[in-house]
Amino acid sequence: MKTLETYRSIAHQPVGANEKTKFEKIHSEVFDSSSEASNSVAMEIANLIQEKEEKGEMCVLGLATGSSPTSVYNELVRMHKEEGLSFKNVVTFNLDEYFPMEPDSLQSYVRFMNEYLFDHVDIKKENIHIPDGTLPYELVESFCQEYEKKIKALGGIDLQVLGIGRTGHIGFNEPGSHINSKTRMISLDHITRLDAASDFFGEENVPRRAITMGVGTIMQAKRLILMAWGEGKAQIIHRTVEGEVSDSVPATYLQKHTNATIVLDEAAAAELTRVKTPWLVQTCKWENYLAKKAVIWLSMKLEKPILKLTDRDYNDHGMSDLVAEHGPAYNINIQIFNELQHTITGWPGGKPHADDTYRPERATPEKKRVVIFSPHPDDDVISMGGTFIRLVDQGHDVNVAYQTSGNIAVFDEDVVRFADFFQDFNSVYNNSEKGESIYKKIVDSIKNKKPGDVDSPLVQSIKGLIRRGEAKAGCRYVGLPDDKAHFLDMPFYETGLVKKKPLGEEDIQIIMDLLREVKPHQIYAAGDLSDPHGTHRVCLNAIFQAIDRLKEEEWMKDCWVWLYRGAWQEWDVNDIEMAVPVSPEELIRKRKAVFKHQSQKDTALFPGADPREFWMRAEDRNHATAKIYDMLGLPEYEAIEGFKRYKF
Template sequence: MTKTIEEHRSLAHQPTGVTEKTKFEKIHVEIFDNSTTASLAIAHEIADLIRSKQAKGEVCVLGLATGSSPTSVYNELVRLHQEEGLSFKNVITFNLDEYFPMEPENLQSYVRFMNEYLFDHIDIERENIHIPDGTLPYELVDSFCQEYEQKIKELGGIDLQILGIGRTGHIGFNEPGSHINSKTRLITLDHITRLDAASDFFGEENVPRRAITMGVGTIMKAKRIILMAWGEGKANVIQRTVEGEISDTVPATYLQSHSNATLVLDDGSAAELVRIKTPWLVQTCKWDNYLAKKAVIWLSLKLQKPILKLTDRDYNDHGMSDLVAEHGPAYNINIQMFNELQHTITGWPGGKPKADDTYRPERAEPAKKRVVIFSPHPDDDVISMGGTFIRLVDQGHDVHVAYQTSGNIAVFDEDVIRFADFFRDFNDVYTISNNDGKKTYQHVVETIKGKKPGEVDSTLVQAIKGLIRRGEAKAACRYVGLPDEKAHFLDMPFYETGLVKKKPLCEEDIQIIVNLLQEIKPHQIYAAGDLSDPHGTHRVCLSAIFQALDRLKGEPWIKDCWVWLYRGAWQEWDINDIEMAVPLSPGELVRKRKSIFKHQSQKDTALFPGADPREFWMRAEDRNHATATLYDKLGLPEYEAIEGFKRYKF
């Protein structure tokens, strides 16, 4: 890992010139394989700056950000302090923003965030910490903002400013419309920003409408700026930031005019950049099969021509003359790629018995497979692969579903009261001299009535919420045809905090997965590869599965186990990534919808809907329809809907 960081030491410097590969990029970009490695590089640059300032007897002024993006950076800085002696005695910090109004001890407070992730674990002087004050009376906010600006100016400005980026393109809380010369001020939050923050506040209605933010002009005066972005969900706004025109509609584009700014990205957030999405437009490519498939699909969709109708001229006019020269003519390329896409399609996700499986995505044997479907939350199985789930059961495979977390924080308080009310009335009707139902109801009502938004539920309320989701998952399984004993509720400990913020994966989490797999010894595993999940649970659950598989790689059964990754709740696989496409008939799509409907607590309005206002069943159907439409446009058979899977080879 250290070597990887060293390979990217250019992070600390501007490029000497624009290369052909980066000719569409208007700002320096560094792309890492994953956010962990990228975060380490950022943390080490910060540490190097602190040490160099210490050697000169100077203070180091840092501009800090909050949110999910910088947490790994802060974790590494804490490690460097505790294990390698990095001191923060000479560091002065200024945070970008804070909600208004906001008490510092509140769960959503950025004061609390910074203390929990960084300040409480290092030796920084408390008087050197500056965070916008969300407790001020309104009439004092303006003077506070002026003083904040003056403090930064008196220290000679910010040496290094780290930033995240919102879906609106905001930096800090500088929403669309912010001027490049804007200073620290009170602003009104954009609706999309408030929607994105809704999970932290347990409902959009609880998100403050205003915030105090460092201005764009203040940020731009920093000597060095690093903006970080992780995950596919940020890919579109990153593309506009890097390759678009400077505009106040995407405030992050202002960074293009900064003399020493770098965007640090992982593969997911960089996915829409030209050099990643269509590298043949900016450089000579080494045409392996994956890249050729990606290019052919892109060309077909761009020209709105089926693959089999593409010509040599089409390839030559769109930067792919070398592909034709190496593997052409177009007719040969078209046939090969058409066949590859055709071979992904199967109505037998568990393999078709007694069939020639040479060109099928799954093996024919064994005819009846042991299958484990991992579902991060209690509804991801039916939302993301409900049609395939139904097929596997209908076709007689030994299917098990493993619900990795309880999903208890995603239940509305009024649903808990409703169930407690049922319990109370049931006891009144059927139990003599039993006061448990009334006590339970009274406890639930009193604790919920006195709870602040985002406050942790009592143990009893958490348990009821978990049981609500467990009952819904069982109902969905029964509808699909799966008996109760084939549904496994793992309740992984990392999730059980009662908060959106979770604990790190621990040994117990991984061992739970190991034990289940050892018990079932599956031929197939399905897992959520939907890493755009804004709350991170999918990412953590997948990591636990991968770590469990790594531990089990010496087991004899593991050699016959294939892992398929599904998506669907937040986005779908790109066509070029799909290795198994399971078509759904109109009737099967209705069955899938009804299985999702069994999750009544998530119906109509989910507590954590993310950025997409549609219900989960609508999202899933629209994505399944869209995948089928793309296959049709490429010249493949026309289906009602398709669920796509990518194989993970371990």
């Protein structure tokens, strides 16, 4: 078996061990990717199991559910199957479970743990402990007391794995939980229930209570590892690591533990001082990207246009070495201002017959073949609708590829409405028997479905057709012919569940086939990795893998890839390499194109943390980007859509 040194060590180190972490109140390790971080955590767990086995002792693990630990469990299963890691001396205690909850329900943490870990290793069933969501309410308190006694009888938890919720909860210890709290029943915070809504096919189906291990129980573990991945966790991680200890963010209690580590990927660490503003904590090597990031930060902090920044401004904000190396301030200001100015273009496909030396896109060929990848059937118009409109208006050969059907994100009543139309349509054309039969089958299927159940194949297909029809309507409104809309229906998505299959070879081949068919000069893809359901991330991974396999083909050498955002967040201005202004008229056209997606209008089935409709989110972000450009001293626009180039 590999040793821990195979991966970067995450062993506890004293906080403040170096200058760059001086604002951090708990030891944190940042890895390039969540997979690298997960492997490191899995290796520490495996080493602990082996050490305990060699001593003839039981290894007591505290385990978590959710998206954060899944790769850790996958790696532990691999070690068991390929390297002989045994779990015979392991006892586990899970953090929590919804209440009430049947163990075989799709959302049950019993089912989760079996599917991801227990069914694939040699752990003894009697050594598995998970809070019981089937208990009568009056027996919960005594069960919780017994849970505590079992942990104590084994000498406590040796290593506790944790994730973190958007409220800062650990386990289901919501804001207000006391540091000495024990295993108990708890009422779930509204935000926690909202975040879980997608797993339960609607917030109304999410249980209002849960049984959770207490903060005090967690804090008694000998070793704590909290994991967080992705941009969506960056703000709460910043508060957890650098903020004050407070019951309003229970994860901050970990600052008081003597052997705790926060394990992050780069995205989750984005708001830490050493990542966001490293010049405040250490001497920096002032490469162009960092200088640009720092100057934009300084301009926005002081609310001064870039061209008005002074040497004193730089010196007072930890950037004196930048002025010493590349100053005076006037020279730095001019350079960064020009770089930002050169990102702005009203010609996303390149301006014909123009000098493109300082333009983000090439002037030739004058008419480009374009593929816009849209993870769901509305991301194209939501996130880059203004640019989409310009590409079509400017005569480029535009294709849109809808990667998934989006069929789980349609309300049941929309299906009934379409089935009712089908029944009436058949009745007009004297085929009422067939229409009535299908209508009854659909209505019965929906009526008999329990909260959280998977839709029948017939209902799934109708929901997919609803999304497909809306996407076609959006394309037609923009001016795109029907044959330029491609519906890929990537297999990884088609489970009927929020939980998807792993990305497979067939998914990648579908992308490759389309790219070979079109041979595009431009590819647009969603780089919006904060999508809480992960579909955007998987879709982007499929595109990257397809591009990597195709990169040696001759046509790929003249293909540029642009990443857009907008549905869940926007690019930071320092990351934008092409900024496409959107006029007031174009913004109205973009909005109307989004409105063609009627099933997502007013209230989306899975809105995520943001209560605004998607068109509102996108417009507000486009307005905000334009406002930042204006504040930095650049031309004032109504709205801007930002893109970052992916260089393969």
